[in-house]
Amino acid sequence: MAHLPPLEFTGNAIRILDQTRLPHAEARLELRDLDAVAAAITDMRVRGAPLIGATAACGVALALRERADDATLAHALAVLGATRPTAVNLHWALARMARALDPLPAGERAEAAAREAAAIIAEDAQMNARIGQHGLGMLRTLAEAGHGRVNVMTHCNAGWLATLEHGTALSPIYAAHAEGIDVHVWVSETRPRNQGLLTAWELAASGVPLTLVADNAAGLLMARGQVDVVITGADRVAANGDSANKIGTYLKALAAADNGLPFYIAAPMSTVDFGCPDGGAIPIEDRAGAEVREVAGRDADGRPATVRIAPDDLPVANPAFDVTPARLITGIITEHGICAPSALHDLPGAER
Numbered sequence: 061m062a063h064l065p066p067l068e069f070t071g072n073a074i075r076i077l078d079q080t081r082l083p084h085a086e087a088r089l090e091l092r093d094l095d096a097v098a099a100a101i102t103d104m105r106v107r108g109a110p111l112i113g114a115t116a117a118c119g120v121a122l123a124l125r126e127r128a129d130d131a132t133l134a135h136a137l138a139v140l141g142a143t144r145p146t147a148v149n150l151h152w153a154l155a156r157m158a159r160a161l162d163p164l165p166a167g168e169r170a171e172a173a174a175r176e177a178a179a180i181i182a183e184d185a186q187m188n189a190r191i192g193q194h195g196l197g198m199l200r201t202l203a204e205a206g207h208g209r210v211n212v213m214t215h216c217n218a219g220w221l222a223t224l225e226h227g228t229a230l231s232p233i234y235a236a237h238a239e240g241i242d243v244h245v246w247v248s249e250t251r252p253r254n255q256g257l258l259t260a261w262e263l264a265a266s267g268v269p270l271t272l273v274a275d276n277a278a279g280l281l282m283a284r285g286q287v288d289v290v291i292t293g294a295d296r297v298a299a300n301g302d303s304a305n306k307i308g309t310y311l312k313a314l315a316a317a318d319n320g321l322p323f324y325i326a327a328p329m330s331t332v333d334f335g336c337p338d339g340g341a342i343p344i345e346d347r348a349g350a351e352v353r354e355v356a357g358r359d360a361d362g363r364p365a366t367v368r369i370a371p372d373d374l375p376v377a378n379p380a381f382d383v384t385p386a387r388l389i390t391g392i393i394t395e396h397g398i399c400a401p402s403a404l405h406d407l408p409g410a411e412r
């Protein structure tokens with residue numbers, strides 16, 4: 061790992077890279093109690109489905125340090141579970157913590173919680189490395205067909221910042237770059253929170269060639285033949301393969317289909333919700349209108365600055381995710397390999 065980890069659990073605190081300050085400043089923040097952890101997730105200081113799951117698991121461990129009776133555990137699970145609705149990894153991690161801790165006497169819970177949170181962190185990094193290897197084969201084939209070069213389009217940030225290591229959608233890209241494949245990435249800025257800037261920052265730091273574009277440039281680039289494949293992450297994949305990801309993903313999938321381009325979702329099995337029959341059952345987070353009315357950046361002196369681009373009383377809607385139907389998805393890259401959206405049930409660990 062040539063970079064600071066996005067999350068460190070020290071036992072007494074969680075140290076995070078404050079993603080609201082990136083890419084302008086690399087600021088670390090220490091979270092010492094349940095409320096601070098919940099606020100960091102809600103405010104998107106930590107973000108990305110796998111990372112918020114792991115952060116919530118650490119939050120449970122922090123909450124149980126002094127008292128670990130049933131009421132304290134139930135309170136921690138409820139507070140963290142209410143932070144963000146769409147990414148199922150959050151709820152997956154909390155359910156896993158509950159399964160591990162519920163049967164234990166209170167006196168054993170704090171230590172067990174720290175162990176379980178550490179296991180979630182370690183496993184996520186391993187799963188993402190495997191996603192990278194499975195996606196690498198697909199990128200290699202495309203590069204061979206494209207005289208050695210492959211142009212990937214992604215959306216939002218599904219890199220190491222959004223996970224514990226490697227990323228999901230970016231993991232195959234890092235693997236291809238490490239293998240010497242000439243991979244170039246189209247990064248869409250991802251208004252309103254501009255997670256594309258996080259992706260650009262990550263890729264640039266690793267020396268992966270990239271070009272930042274406005275979200276609406278995607279269709280033109282595809283129509284011009286400047287894109288070979290689209291890979292994004294997901295926040296929740298329903299049992300039928302419909303996949304929720306950052307707002308704007310669906311439009312990229314539509315444009316890819318119209319241009320005959322492959323569209324892949326890269327996600328670990330912890331993002332698959334077999335309890336959700338299809339995309340219609342995925343809860344979509346609505347965020348504050350201020351995120352659309354304002355643009356965050358830096359002033360001429362390099363200080364964080366927010367510019368208002370719409371008046372306060374202008375009606376605004378800010379849905380944070382959309383659902384790409386399974387029919388537009390070429391394949392889902394999991395830690396077990398690439399499968400058709402309809403074949404998720406056949407993977408190891410799938411609930412049938």
Ligand code: MRU
Pocket residue numbers: 107108109110147215216217218219222223227228229255292293294295305306380
């Ligand atoms: O609102 P965010 O920034 O948490 O949304 C993140 C995404 O949509 C990612 O693509 C997704 O969580 C996958 S991260 C590996």
